[in-house]
Amino acid sequence: MYAHITWHTWRRVGCIDERAAHEVRVAIASAGKRTGLQVVKGEVLANHIHLLVSFRPDTRISDFIRLAKSVAATRANRFVVGAVRWARGYYVATIHKSDLPRVIRYIGQQFQRHPDLVPRKSRFSDPGRKPGVHQNGGDNSPDPQFTL
Numbered sequence: 001m002y003a004h005i006t007w008h009t010w011r012r013v014g015c016i017d018e019r020a021a022h023e024v025r026v027a028i029a030s031a032g033k034r035t036g037l038q039v040v041k042g043e044v045l046a047n048h049i050h051l052l053v054s055f056r057p058d059t060r061i062s063d064f065i066r067l068a069k070s071v072a073a074t075r076a077n078r079f080v081v082g083a084v085r086w087a088r089g090y091y092v093a094t095i096h097k098s099d100l101p102r103v104i105r106y107i108g109q110q111f112q113r114h115p116d117l118v119p120r121k122s123r124f125s126d127p128g129r130k131p132g133v134h135q136n137g138g139d140n141s142p143d144p145q146f147t148l
Helices: 018-035 061-076 097-108
Strands: 002-008 038-044 048-054 091-095
Touching: 002 061, 002 097, 018 038, 018 048, 018 061, 038 097, 048 097, 091 097
Parallel strands: none
Antiparallel strands: 002 048, 002 091, 038 048
């Protein structure tokens, strides 16, 4: 099965910068692995997230979203406490396989649709960065890309 999922920040505040966007991507990938859900396509904007996911019928999407939102906020807020706060709830619509190209195109065009919501450079160049720790948060993993 396929679904289009979105959720946004508290009061749609554009609080997700490049560093927080990386942490959100890592959290989403991790939540997907833990819940058996696969991210087909996704974009992280300054105030909301778009995901196209595939999952088995016995998978609870709510478990994935709960885990993704909580881990993403925890990881992003390591740098600036309270910077990322999610609104309650989310939107999910199941997608027929024939609609996948249209939804993939729609999600892929989010930065063109919302140029003002592209995550900005972090205001804090390297707060608390320790020598020998990679700039991507120290987890030594590449920034997960949400593509087919």
